[in-house]
Amino acid sequence: MTIQEPEPVIREGWQWFTESRYGMFIHFGPYARYGRGEQVLFREHLDQSEYASKACEWNPEFFDAELWAYTARKAGMKYACLTTRHHDGYCLWDTATTDYSSAKQAPGRDLVREFTDAFRAEGLRVGLYYSWIDWRIPAYFDGPKKDPQGWEDMKRYLHAQVEELVTKYGRIDHFFFDGVWPRTAEDLDSIKLVERMKSIQPDILVNNRLGLSEEEKLHADGGGGSGDSEVLGDFGSPEHVIEPDRKRLWESSQVTTWRLWGYTNGERWRPADILLDMLCECAEKGGMDGGNLLLNVGPQPDGQLPPAFVERALKIGQWLEVHGEAIYGSDGGNLTEFITYGRQTMKGNHLYLIIRFWDGRPVLRLADLVTPVTRVTLLTTGQELTFRQDGDVLWIEGLPSERPTELFPVIRIECESRPETTQWGRERLWTGDPSRIADWARTRGTSVYADGQ
Template sequence: MTTQFTVPDKWKWFTESRYGMFIHWGPYAQYARGEQVLFREHLDHAEYAEQACAWNPEHFDPELWARTAKKAGFKYACFTTRHHDGYCMWDSAYTDYSSAKQAPKRDFVREYVDAFRKEGFRIGLYYSWIDWRLPAYFDGPANDPEGWAKVRDYLHNQVKELLTNYGQIDHFFFDGVWPRNADDLESVKLVETMRELQPGILINNRLGYSEAHDGYRADGGVGAGDSDTLGDFGTPEHLIVVDRKRLWESCQVTTWRLWSHVTGERWRPADYLLDMLCECTEKGGEHGGNLLLNVGPTADGQFPPEFVQRAMEIGSWLEVHGEAIYGSDGGAITEFITRGRQTTRGNNLYLIIRFWDGRPQMRLADLVTKVKGVTLLTTGQRLDFEQIGNELFINGLPKESPSRLFPVIRVECDGKPEANQWGRERLWEGDPARVAAWAREQRGTSVYADGVER
């Protein structure tokens, strides 16, 4: 049985936003082979640290980042304060391995927060539990209780520091629990402190499994440490998977695989990225369904031009079609996969056309709500329509697609859009008796072309 979840008012900004920017940036960008290059290529720790301490990104301009993100249509952002390599992007009192105390002499978290807040963004921070430099993290409390206690205190203190010194933090993204678990990390206790410091904060589910809370798999999970019960929002990675028990956002790369800047990485096209945003929105409903889309700035602090080009294409699309995404109520009222995707907002049904066939008429089956008007949102043109029973015929569509990306048709109804049984129950779903009745009534029962038994 699905648990009914109601979004508290303090978190409704999340479902209204739908679209966030993930920023993976740190000294690993110098290698241009991904944010986990230290571990994946088994580099020398001392040499890596020496290069990290010398890293000085002279072209980092957080105000330009924020203006670019705003123009691209993002509504919130999440910045990597410390990844698995342990390098801190702020002025931490607990280590000198930071941007503030090494070559840059700058608090990058401070600059990010100030610039993005100025442009009206909700502020998110990413923090990695794991630190590849610290043996005690991997030895754990059983093998090194004293060393583990120091590491755990270090982690807790840094999180509290981030939530104390930078004003209102709206979104917090933990990562990298393995091989520890929530009980080792005392993450439940830390979350209580986080809520005292930031009452409105949203905290993700990468808190590790807890034997007390989850009742099974108390081994830290796999890698990220996603929990089925802990955390305010789910974080499917490289996937779009609905979490019906809480808010959720899919975190995705703009490239083929890696999160930080990579020389020679392949880039996904703008329509592919936009489709991920539409899919998250369509599947989200009131329970979330956001896209957290990543950018990996270059080592000197600039957004790659390939990212900017794609982000701006999507931003231009959102300027015209944003009402189908921002603050929407999810969608997929009827079966629509042969054309594209659907979202809803109030009494409006939005048809997001991925496949424009150039025909003047479109038939939409199984919508039972009375239609009052139809508009090609892409151009503002009012379209003729005819509604016969549960069938809607939209006429006067142009032969050429009116948008290089996805045209959108707004169907204005006299109530919340609703579907009949066929609209609610899709392929491979619902009562199979309806399929039998459909075949029996319209063609018969036999294997012959006319359906008549011989």
């Protein structure tokens, strides 16, 4: 029998998250004018006043939230998260807290309103990103001990803005905090703020970038780091890496380019197969505790999505139209050792083989599947494949010599019950009980000579 970790209970209002598996992250703001990423103000130590002046002049005249939402849906994404305010402090909504916003400056538009309305109209879930940090305000960095009054004013400003965002725009499904450093959960009063958010939006999912709690600070070495809490927040939010959070839901945020999140002139783009593999890896590693990909785009300064992004996103969307059942609502995979071919996901009694490396051979050998198989289908073409089981080895026959899709072919294996594996499937290379490897090696013999004798 397969030994499985206890699965966390997922609230009814949060089930959409694990069923979705795939969302769009949108980093958009006046920094796009510079074309050097979303953090150009800090990383290049620009003049604050000059940056603010240019930000107030910024006007994305071709911003079309409806086109963004249509593209996201065609790309197979199920939700989206927009940067309402990044670290530069510029707000994309009509806020009462400052005039440094798209509503009060050149655009004269509430871009958050347009975003939320358009994405809901396409049937997508809505997420909002908000940065704690504001590089313009000294009190954030001086902190509560050095500038008590300045800090209190700053904290009221932050809380008021978040409350606006969860009050004025209908149902918000997903909320992504960022930029905690150097503040703590106690400094920010983040627990109290999240409680207030949930009193307004009971089913909202909030990420874990809430600052370290007192419990975590007892074990921390050198402070808050990124502010990713192990005990606070509804979902983990690793970025640039795919690392499962076994304690809760999680999503990996990744760029479509090589590194930067905001629009960047000359940035290199990752190919569609690499981006798709990220999605498959998230689904494979997910289990019922999460496993989503939040794939980023940095729109152009004029508001249009970069053509290179659209091309890749739609290519993945076409793949999902055929193979989406292996991703959406999947509950993990990686059942057996399959890295020499690709990845696996599972859903109910189905095991999906996502073939990254198509070798053109007519037969595929899958070891360590012990559950009786009833049917095997090449999902990519709909072709039913012949198969035979010999103990815990499944032989799949009749595969075409040519790769049947530009991206990853998928084979669906239907079993009599939930697919289960052997010790070899549970314990992989460099892990598990080494005695099983000794017994396997002993079948050849024990000596260093070719015949083992």
